[in-house]
Amino acid sequence: METDKKCEDVSNVLGMVLAGSLTEGVRIKLASNVSTEQIKVGTFVSIRGELMRFFGVVTDVSLDSMDSSLTSIPPDVTNPFIHEVVSGTTVYGTLTVEPMLTLGDDKDPTSSLEGPLPAKTVPAHFAEVSIASETDIEFIFGKEDESHFYIGTPLDMETKLCLDVKELVKRSNGVFGKSGTGKTFLTRLLLIGILQNSAAVNLVFDMHSEYGWKGSSEDNKEVKGLKQLFSSKVAVFSLDEESSRRRGLTPDYVAKIGYGEIEPEDIQLLRETMGLSEVAAESSYNLRQRLGPQWLRDFLNLKSEQLLELAQEISVNERALSTLHNRLSRLKRFDFINESDKNDSVKQLLHYLERGMHVVLEFGRYGNSLAAYILVANILTRRIHDRYVYLKDRSSVDGIGEPRPVVITIEEAHKFLTPGIAGQTIFGSIAREMRKYNVTLLVVDQRPSGIDEEVMSQLGTKITCLLDSERDVNSVLSGVSGSRKLRSVLSRLESKQQALAFGDALPMPVVIRTREYGSSESYRELGWKDDRELAQQVKSDVEDLFGPDTS
Amino acid sequence: MDASADNGNRSSDLVGVSKGNYASTISPFGEIVEASTTYLLAQCHRLYAAPSLGDLVRTEEDSTAFSVVADVSTKSIDPSRRPLAMSQGEDTVDDIYNRHPQISRLLSTEISLIVVAHKADGKLFRYLSPVPTKIHAQVSICQFEEVRELTMSLEFLSVLITSSVGSPDDVVAAFLRTASVSHPDPKKFLVDAGKHIAAILAGDVHRLNALLRRIS
Numbered sequence: 001m002e003t004d005k006k007c008e009d010v011s012n013v014l015g016m017v018l019a020g021s022l023t024e025g026v027r028i029k030l031a032s033n034v035s036t037e038q039i040k041v042g043t044f045v046s047i048r049g050e051l052m053r054f055f056g057v058v059t060d061v062s063l064d065s066m067d068s069s070l071t072s073i074p075p076d077v078t079n080p081f082i083h084e085v086v087s088g089t090t091v092y093g094t095l096t097v098e099p100m101l102t103l104g105d106d107k108d109p110t111s112s113l114e115g116p117l118p119a120k121t122v123p124a125h126f127a128e129v130s131i132a133s134e135t136d137i138e139f140i141f142g143k144e145d146e147s148h149f150y151i152g153t154p155l156d157m158e159t160k161l162c163l164d165v166k167e168l169v170k171r172s173n174g175v176f177g178k179s180g181t182g183k184t185f186l187t188r189l190l191l192i193g194i195l196q197n198s199a200a201v202n203l204v205f206d207m208h209s210e211y212g213w214k215g216s217s218e219d220n221k222e223v224k225g226l227k228q229l230f231s232s233k234v235a236v237f238s239l240d241e242e243s244s245r246r247r248g249l250t251p252d253y254v255a256k257i258g259y260g261e262i263e264p265e266d267i268q269l270l271r272e273t274m275g276l277s278e279v280a281a282e283s284s285y286n287l288r289q290r291l292g293p294q295w296l297r298d299f300l301n302l303k304s305e306q307l308l309e310l311a312q313e314i315s316v317n318e319r320a321l322s323t324l325h326n327r328l329s330r331l332k333r334f335d336f337i338n339e340s341d342k343n344d345s346v347k348q349l350l351h352y353l354e355r356g357m358h359v360v361l362e363f364g365r366y367g368n369s370l371a372a373y374i375l376v377a378n379i380l381t382r383r384i385h386d387r388y389v390y391l392k393d394r395s396s397v398d399g400i401g402e403p404r405p406v407v408i409t410i411e412e413a414h415k416f417l418t419p420g421i422a423g424q425t426i427f428g429s430i431a432r433e434m435r436k437y438n439v440t441l442l443v444v445d446q447r448p449s450g451i452d453e454e455v456m457s458q459l460g461t462k463i464t465c466l467l468d469s470e471r472d473v474n475s476v477l478s479g480v481s482g483s484r485k486l487r488s489v490l491s492r493l494e495s496k497q498q499a500l501a502f503g504d505a506l507p508m509p510v511v512i513r514t515r516e517y518g519s520s521e522s523y524r525e526l527g528w529k530d531d532r533e534l535a536q537q538v539k540s541d542v543e544d545l546f547g548p549d550t551s
Numbered sequence: 552m553d554a555s556a557d558n559g560n561r562s563s564d565l566v567g568v569s570k571g572n573y574a575s576t577i578s579p580f581g582e583i584v585e586a587s588t589t590y591l592l593a594q595c596h597r598l599y600a601a602p603s604l605g606d607l608v609r610t611e612e613d614s615t616a617f618s619v620v621a622d623v624s625t626k627s628i629d630p631s632r633r634p635l636a637m638s639q640g641e642d643t644v645d646d647i648y649n650r651h652p653q654i655s656r657l658l659s660t661e662i663s664l665i666v667v668a669h670k671a672d673g674k675l676f677r678y679l680s681p682v683p684t685k686i687h688a689q690v691s692i693c694q695f696e697e698v699r700e701l702t703m704s705l706e707f708l709s710v711l712i713t714s715s716v717g718s719p720d721d722v723v724a725a726f727l728r729t730a731s732v733s734h735p736d737p738k739k740f741l742v743d744a745g746k747h748i749a750a751i752l753a754g755d756v757h758r759l760n761a762l763l764r765r766i767s
Contacts, residue, residue: 032746066753076760081767085745090753 012130014039017047017123025059025096025485026122028129032088036061042489042511044132044154045097049123053103055116055132055140057509059485060096098482100508101140116140116507134159140507149193152512161512165193168461168505169200169405172431172441176448176476177465182497184210185517186463187409187444192526195230195358200405202358205377207367207411212236212360213249223518226360229528235357237349239336239376240364255345255361257337257379259297264288266378269416269425273371280324283316290314297339300329334372346383353406374415381408382426385439392437405438413443414450422452431455449475461503466493579689581662583610586683590716591618591664593690599625601660602692605725607701608664611689614671616680617701618664619726622717625660665714667707675700677707699733705747712751720758724765741766
C-alpha cells in the first residue's frame with residue numbers, strides 16, 4: 001500500500017523549479033518522462049518549497065534546449081533511441097507557473113489553521129512541482145457543503161471544485177463569454193447555488209425565457225428551468241402570459257407596468273436603443289416637470305399641433321420633442337404597459353422576494369425588444385432599490401433583522417452599464433455600492449468591454465468563458481494580479497463548458513470544466529426529485545406526522 | 552550492433568564466460584605493467600587472450616581498482632624488432648603459428664585501461680583511488696554482479712568520454728552495450744545512460760549523435 005502511494009506521488013511529479021520571479025512567474029523544467037503535450041495551460045499545480053507549499057496555475061508551456069546550436073543542428077531523432085535519450089535532457093519542456101497561494105506547513109496541509117494565503121514569494125530553487133491532488137483542491141476551494149456549491153471540476157481532474165456562495169453574494173458578480181460558450185448554463189448553475197444555499201434570493205430578468213421554465217442547450221436539447229427543479233422556492237413572473245402558457249407554464253403572476261411608473265431616467269437609459277438625441281432624452285425631464293406623474297401617458301396622447309405648443313411652453317426644441325414623441329410611441333406596442341395606476345407588480349415582486357421566494361421574470365416575445373427589457377428591468381430594480389434602502393435603514397434604527405440579500409441577474413448588461421450612463425442608472429449604483437443595502441447584481445454579458453470600468457472593477461467574482469476580442473479580455477482581467485499571464489489562459493479556453501473563474505468566491509483563479517447540466521442524473525444531484533420519489537417523500541412525511549397507515 | 556552479437560567475438564581462452572561478457576568466477580588474464588592513478592597498462596598472460604574493448608576489469612590487490620578496457624594491442628616484445636610478413640602463398644594464420652611456435656614468445660598482447668572506480672574496505676567508490684595500483688597486480692574480468700553494482704550509477708562516464716586513450720566514443724559505447732546485459736531492463740539502462748551522456752555532450756551535437764548511434 002505504502003509503495004503504491006509512493007508510485008502515485010512519483011507519477012504526479014512534473015519537474016522542478018529552476019528560475020523565475022513573483023512578477024513573471026516561476027519557470028519549471030519538466031521531468032524527462034513528462035511531455036509538454038500532457039500539460040495544459042490552466043492546470044493547477046502544487047510546489048513543495050522548503051518552508052511552505054505553493055499552489056499555482058500553469059500560464060505558459062514552452063520548449064527549451066541546453067544548447068542553442070541544437071535548434072540549427074537537431075539531433076538524429078529518426079533513430080528512436082536517440083529521440084528518447086535527447087527528449088528531456090538536451091531538449092526539454094518548461095512551464096511558467098504563477099504562484100497564487102501558500103500554505104504554512106509543508107507536511108500536512110490540513111494542519112494549517114490560517115488556510116491558504118496569497119503568495120508573496122516564490123519557492124526556492126529545485127522545489128518539486130506536481131499536479132495538485134484532490135485533497136489539495138478540496139482544502140483550497142472547500143468541500144461541497146452548505147456554503148460551498150459545486151460548480152465544476154478543474155482541468156483534467158474529477159475533483160469537485162466549489163464556490164463559496166456566502167462570499168459570492170456579498171458583492172456583485174459577472175459571467176462573461178461570447179455567444180454560445182455556455183454563459184446561460186453557468187448562470188443557471190450559479191442561480192441554483194445561491195438558491196440551494198439560501199444565501200440570498202434571486203431576481204432574474206430572463207430576457208430569452210430560459211431560466212424559469214425550460215431552456216435549451218446548444219444542440220437544441222431541452223433542459224429544465226429553475227421552476228421545474230425547485231417549484232416550491234421559485235416563482236415565475238411573466239410579461240407575456242400567452243408565450244408562457246404556450247410553453248406549458250402557468251406563471252405565478254402576470255406583470256404589468258403603468259405609464260406612471262416610467263421616469264425620465266428610464267428614457268435616458270433607452271437613448272441608445274431608441275436612437276434618441278441627447279436633447280430629446282433630456283427634454284423628458286422638462287415634460288415630467290410640466291405634466292406631472294402621468295407625463296408619459298399625457299405626452300403620448302398629444303396631437304402634433306399640441307406638441308408645437310408644448311415645445312414652446314417648456315422651451316424645448318420642437319423637432320427634438322416631436323422625435324421623442326415618435327420614438328416613445330413605440331412603447332404603446334408593449335401590451336404590458338397600461339394606463340392604470342393601480343398595478344401592483346412591484347409590490348407582488350417585493351412580497352415574493354421578502355418571503356424568500358426566487359423570482360424569474362420572463363419576457364416572452366418582448367425578449368426580442370431590448371427597449372422592453374431595459375425599461376422593465378430598470379423600473380423594477382429602481383423600486384427594489386428604494387425598498388431595500390428603506391428596509392436596511394429601518395433595520396439599523398429599529399434593530400430588526402436586515403432584509404434578505406437579493407441578487408439581481410441582468411443580461412446584456414452593457415446596455416445598462418455603459419461608461420456614459422453607468423454613473424446615473426440604478427444598476428450603476430447597485431454595482432458600485434448597493435452591497436451595503438443587501439442588493440447585488442449578477443451581470444451576464446458577452447461584451448464586457450462595453451461595461452463601465454468602475455463597475456467592472458467592483459465586481460467581486462468574475463467567471464468568464466471564452467472571449468475573442470482583445471478589448472473584452474482586457475476589460476475582464478483589468479485590475480487582477482497576474483492578468484497578463486491569465487490572458488493566455490483565457491484566450492485558450494475551449495469554446496464550451498470551460499471557464500476561468502476568479503475573485504472573492506475563490507481563493508485563486510482557476511479554470512473549470514462546468515458541471516454537467518441537462519441529464520436527469522445531473523438534476524438529481526442538484527436535489528430534484530421525480531414524481532415517484534416525490535410521492536414516496538410525501539408518504540414518508542405523512543407517516544412521520546401521523547404514524548403508519550394501518551387501515 | 553547489439554551486445555549479444557559482440558559475445559560471439561569473445562576469446563575462447565577466457566575462462567568462465569557465462570553472462571554476457573562477464574565471468575562468473577575470478578580468473579586473472581594478465582598483470583599490470585604500467586600504472587598511474589588514471590591509467591593502467593596490463594600485459595596478457597597468453598597472446599591474444601585479452602578482454603574486449605569496453606569490458607570492465609578489476610585488479611586484485613589490497614584495494615580493488617575497476618577500470619575499463621580502452622585499447623588492446625599486440626606487438627613485438629622488443630621495440631627494435633618488428634615482425635615480418637611470413638605467409639608463403641596460401642598459408643592461414645594458424646599454419647604460420649604452427650610452423651613457427653617461437654612467434655608466440657616474441658609477441659605480447661597489451662591492454663590499456665582507464666581507471667573509473669575503486670573499492671576500499673568493502674565499499675565501492677565511483678572515482679579514482681588515491682594511490683595507483685602496484686605493478687604486477689593481477690587483472691581479471693569483473694563478475695556479472697560487480698558490473699551491475701558499479702553501473703547502478705554512471706557518474707564516472709565523463710572520465711571515459713573525456714579520456715584520450717584509444718577511441719573514447721567506441722569505448723563508452725562498447726562498455727554500455729555490454730554492461731546493459733547485467734541489468735534487468737537493458738533498454739532502460741541504455742536510455743538512462745544516453746541521457747547522462749546527452750548532459751555531458753550538450754554542446755557537441757555531432758559527437759552526441761555519433762555516440763548514441765553506436766549505443767542504440
